[in-house]
Amino acid sequence: MERILSSELSAHIGEHVLIAGWLHHQRPLSKLTFVLVRDRAGITQIVASGEAAAQFAALLPETVVSVEGRVVASAQAPAGVELVEPTLTVISVPVGAPTIALAAPVLQESLPTILDHAATGLRHPRAQATFAISAASVAGFRAALDAAGFTEIMSPKLVGGATESGASVFKVDYFGAEAYLAQSPQFYKQTMVGVFERVYETAPVFRAEPHDTVRHLAEYVSLDAEMGFITDYHEVMAMAREAVAGMLAGVGARAPEAVKLLGLTLPTVPAVIPEIDFVVAQGMIEAATGEKVVGEPDLAPAHERWLGEWAQANYGSDFLFVTGYPMSKRPFYTAPQAGRSAYSASFDLLFRGLELITGGQRLHRYEDYLAALSARGMTSVGLEGYLEAFAAGMPPHGGFAIGLERWTARLTGAANIRETTLFPRDRHRLTP
Amino acid sequence: MERILSSELSAHIGEHVLIAGWLHHQRPLSKLTFVLVRDRAGITQIVASGEAAAQFAALLPETVVSVEGRVVASAQAPAGVELVEPTLTVISVPVGAPTIALAAPVLQESLPTILDHAATGLRHPRAQATFAISAASVAGFRAALDAAGFTEIMSPKLVGGATESGASVFKVDYFGAEAYLAQSPQFYKQTMVGVFERVYETAPVFRAEPHDTVRHLAEYVSLDAEMGFITDYHEVMAMAREAVAGMLAGVGARAPEAVKLLGLTLPTVPAVIPEIDFVVAQGMIEAATGEKVVGEPDLAPAHERWLGEWAQANYGSDFLFVTGYPMSKRPFYTAPQAGRSAYSASFDLLFRGLELITGGQRLHRYEDYLAALSARGMTSVGLEGYLEAFAAGMPPHGGFAIGLERWTARLTGAANIRETTLFPRDRHRLTP
Numbered sequence: 001m002e003r004i005l006s007s008e009l010s011a012h013i014g015e016h017v018l019i020a021g022w023l024h025h026q027r028p029l030s031k032l033t034f035v036l037v038r039d040r041a042g043i044t045q046i047v048a049s050g051e052a053a054a055q056f057a058a059l060l061p062e063t064v065v066s067v068e069g070r071v072v073a074s075a076q077a078p079a080g081v082e083l084v085e086p087t088l089t090v091i092s093v094p095v096g097a098p099t100i101a102l103a104a105p106v107l108q109e110s111l112p113t114i115l116d117h118a119a120t121g122l123r124h125p126r127a128q129a130t131f132a133i134s135a136a137s138v139a140g141f142r143a144a145l146d147a148a149g150f151t152e153i154m155s156p157k158l159v160g161g162a163t164e165s166g167a168s169v170f171k172v173d174y175f176g177a178e179a180y181l182a183q184s185p186q187f188y189k190q191t192m193v194g195v196f197e198r199v200y201e202t203a204p205v206f207r208a209e210p211h212d213t214v215r216h217l218a219e220y221v222s223l224d225a226e227m228g229f230i231t232d233y234h235e236v237m238a239m240a241r242e243a244v245a246g247m248l249a250g251v252g253a254r255a256p257e258a259v260k261l262l263g264l265t266l267p268t269v270p271a272v273i274p275e276i277d278f279v280v281a282q283g284m285i286e287a288a289t290g291e292k293v294v295g296e297p298d299l300a301p302a303h304e305r306w307l308g309e310w311a312q313a314n315y316g317s318d319f320l321f322v323t324g325y326p327m328s329k330r331p332f333y334t335a336p337q338a339g340r341s342a343y344s345a346s347f348d349l350l351f352r353g354l355e356l357i358t359g360g361q362r363l364h365r366y367e368d369y370l371a372a373l374s375a376r377g378m379t380s381v382g383l384e385g386y387l388e389a390f391a392a393g394m395p396p397h398g399g400f401a402i403g404l405e406r407w408t409a410r411l412t413g414a415a416n417i418r419e420t421t422l423f424p425r426d427r428h429r430l431t432p
Numbered sequence: 433m434e435r436i437l438s439s440e441l442s443a444h445i446g447e448h449v450l451i452a453g454w455l456h457h458q459r460p461l462s463k464l465t466f467v468l469v470r471d472r473a474g475i476t477q478i479v480a481s482g483e484a485a486a487q488f489a490a491l492l493p494e495t496v497v498s499v500e501g502r503v504v505a506s507a508q509a510p511a512g513v514e515l516v517e518p519t520l521t522v523i524s525v526p527v528g529a530p531t532i533a534l535a536a537p538v539l540q541e542s543l544p545t546i547l548d549h550a551a552t553g554l555r556h557p558r559a560q561a562t563f564a565i566s567a568a569s570v571a572g573f574r575a576a577l578d579a580a581g582f583t584e585i586m587s588p589k590l591v592g593g594a595t596e597s598g599a600s601v602f603k604v605d606y607f608g609a610e611a612y613l614a615q616s617p618q619f620y621k622q623t624m625v626g627v628f629e630r631v632y633e634t635a636p637v638f639r640a641e642p643h644d645t646v647r648h649l650a651e652y653v654s655l656d657a658e659m660g661f662i663t664d665y666h667e668v669m670a671m672a673r674e675a676v677a678g679m680l681a682g683v684g685a686r687a688p689e690a691v692k693l694l695g696l697t698l699p700t701v702p703a704v705i706p707e708i709d710f711v712v713a714q715g716m717i718e719a720a721t722g723e724k725v726v727g728e729p730d731l732a733p734a735h736e737r738w739l740g741e742w743a744q745a746n747y748g749s750d751f752l753f754v755t756g757y758p759m760s761k762r763p764f765y766t767a768p769q770a771g772r773s774a775y776s777a778s779f780d781l782l783f784r785g786l787e788l789i790t791g792g793q794r795l796h797r798y799e800d801y802l803a804a805l806s807a808r809g810m811t812s813v814g815l816e817g818y819l820e821a822f823a824a825g826m827p828p829h830g831g832f833a834i835g836l837e838r839w840t841a842r843l844t845g846a847a848n849i850r851e852t853t854l855f856p857r858d859r860h861r862l863t864p
Contacts, residue, residue, distance in 0.1 A: 160862030385864020393526035430592030432817020
């Protein structure tokens with residue numbers, strides 16, 4: 001008999017079917033045992049009695065089983081259907097009780113314990129749902145950019161030459177020479193604008209930052225886009241809006257059960273996301289809170305939260321663009337605003353009061369790069385391969401980057417970014 | 433006026449349109465100048481005369497321009513249409529003549545020169561087509577696996593603990609500790625079978641191999657899949673067949689112009705790809721060539737080529753599965769064939785006589801892992817996080833991996849894998 005998934009049971013009421021999965025939980029009552037078997041699509045409730053109940057009772061949680069039985073409608077069953085008259089086959093047995101108690105509605109172990117035992121902890125339905133949402137988000141990102149004529153690129157992660165920032169890089173022994181791990185695909189995605197005009201990449205990036213916070217990782221997945229022939233950075237913002245809307249559409253289409261299981265309400269992306277100028281925002285925050293913020297070069301996390309609440313209160317929006325950050329806080333390739341050269345033609349997108357996207361227009365003239373590097377006391381040594389793109393003629397262009405794990409955390413309400421990373425890497429964690 | 437792409441011209445015959453791109457080439461005749469402008473979709477031919485011709489003549493190749501003009505049908509124009517009565521606007525100027533002569537039908541520079549100047553060389557239409565095919569292949573791979581219920585995963589590239597093979601890894605200074613770069617997502621994709629049953633990943637992997645050949649890279653993109661609840665490795669082979677068919681479907685649907693430009697004929701994937709046993713294959717090769725190969729633990733490249741020709745001659749197939757490689761040449765997690773324990777339940781897929789895919793069934797019982805490690809003189813130290821997946825109960829499973837650059841090379845006929853890698857990394861190359 002061909003195996004079916006838990007999600008397919010309701011189409012087979014009255015029939016005999018075969019399901020397979022992991023023994024998730026069992027609850028023996030006086031005459032009946034309710035058995036839950038977990039597969040990739042969800043959970044099947046099985047009602048066993050007599051000898052069958054005894055067979056289940058002898059099994060450890062996480063035993064891999066297949067069960068043949070008859071499907072019946074049941075108002076009491078979580079999915080509205082259950083399997084009765086089960087015949088059990090054991091496929092594979094665990095060596096002991098699981099290191100993490102997976103039957104709990106929410107895992108009770110500490111986060112470090114859960115992460116140490118990821119091979120088990122990730123099997124919990126809430127973790128499964130979280131990473132289904134993460135995967136659906138990436139698929140939605142790609143679909144939105146594909147639809148807009150972007151081409152996917154795969155840029156190298158092992159890089160030589162000069163770094164973007166000079167600091168916070170992981171060094172690699174490269175056949176006896178020194179390489180480092182790419183902090184972002186920035187140089188490559190800009191270079192590829194010269195080839196495909198519009199490119200994206202969904203790949204890991206590496207930051208050797210010593211931060212040990214709930215929102216920093218040493219390795220994360222960056223959803224990057226870059227586009228040429230723009231007239232100004234608002235075109236980049238409009239594309240970033242499409243990307244986010246695509247990610248939410250991807251989640252809605254590909255992971256509706258995960259959204260339901262986690263009890264999420266997906267946000268709506270306004271057709272035009274509200275925008276506020278950095279300096280104006282500082283003035284508002286100072287006026288409202290009394291804190292001295294005007295003149296500061298960046299927004300503190302508390303100020304981003306304040307702006308998130310302001311956007312919700314004034315526009316009913318979970319999203320807010322902050323534009324025109326001071327040039328001094330942006331990297332050397334950033335373009336200044338026209339006629340306001342101390343401020344950048346760039347933006348952050350706040351999602352529920354947390355910075356989710358950074359983007360903007362880039363310089364595109366070779367001589368502007370030389371001047372920008374020189375003004376920051378940097379040289380073009382080690383950047384020759386990158387600068388050749390501009391020497392060879394580049395259109396006005398810009399782009400943005402989204403941190404996948406941060407997105408998933410904000411969307412699912414996870415308190416710590418490590419909960420939305422399959423196998424997180426931080427200063428203190430390199431395994432499993 | 434809204435810009436249109438070169439590929440959209442034929443829908444606008446008789447209209448005034450605006451195109452934009454890079455000045456690819458110009459050919460002045462006595463009264464007319466034929467100007468080619470390249471954009472992400474192809475090339476537009478523009479016919480200029482008088483003052484307009486003089487304006488074009490003053491420009492360097494790769495100048496970024498926009499051109500307004502009238503679309504006319506033209507049997508002589510490469511795309512069947514051309515732009516006449518052009519009005520030129522210069523968007524961005526290069527600083528000199530390009531380092532690579534992009535107007536040549538095929539690049540004339542040596543491969544090292546082209547790779548040194550990738551920012552320019554990648555702009556050539558044949559390179560653009562090659563990487564459009566690469567991107568379309570990845571999209572097709574994902575689509576095939578999505579359709580079969582797989583979930584995408586993003587596993588870490590910075591890893592601690594024990595390595596898969598013990599050798600050929602890049603070492604990373606990880607906050608003062610030692611990490612290395614993942615050679616494959618093998619351990620993680622197997623672990624994730626415990627969560628999603630069917631998973632795939634499309635991400636970089638790293639091999640510190642000192643080989644300097646036309647088919648090895650220090651960093652490449654691996655298209656990985658792993659699936660649970662299999663009855664045997666032929667199910668994995670059937671899925672690998674679907675993946676390859678999906679990649680070709682992706683190329684056909686997303687990059688038809690690139691296929692045409694490179695003059696490719698896409699292969700057909702047989703509904704069931706022919707299969708030959710490793711030992712049988714050796715016997716055939718020995719009988720045909722007189723070379724002593726029976727008893728050797730692996731196939732040499734020349735023998736793979738022989739088998740490729742044999743599959744073509746006997747089945748009209750560009751693809752051939754070779755199954756049952758000796759266990760001694762396969763990694764410790766490989767499952768043996770039932771009743772034939774010196775031979776593995778694994779396969780290689782040859783594509784036009786070159787190994788493209790390696791895959792097979794894996795061990796799934798914890799005790800089998802301990803025995804396999806012990807038999808190879810390995811320990812479980814540093815593998816605890818991986819082995820927990822099997823201790824926690826795992827179904828029979830298997831998977832495969834495809835090297836993206838090797839696939840693209842074989843499909844496009846590129847002689848060197850560096851031609852199908854955007855920014856290749858090898859023992860001697862770390863930039864640009």
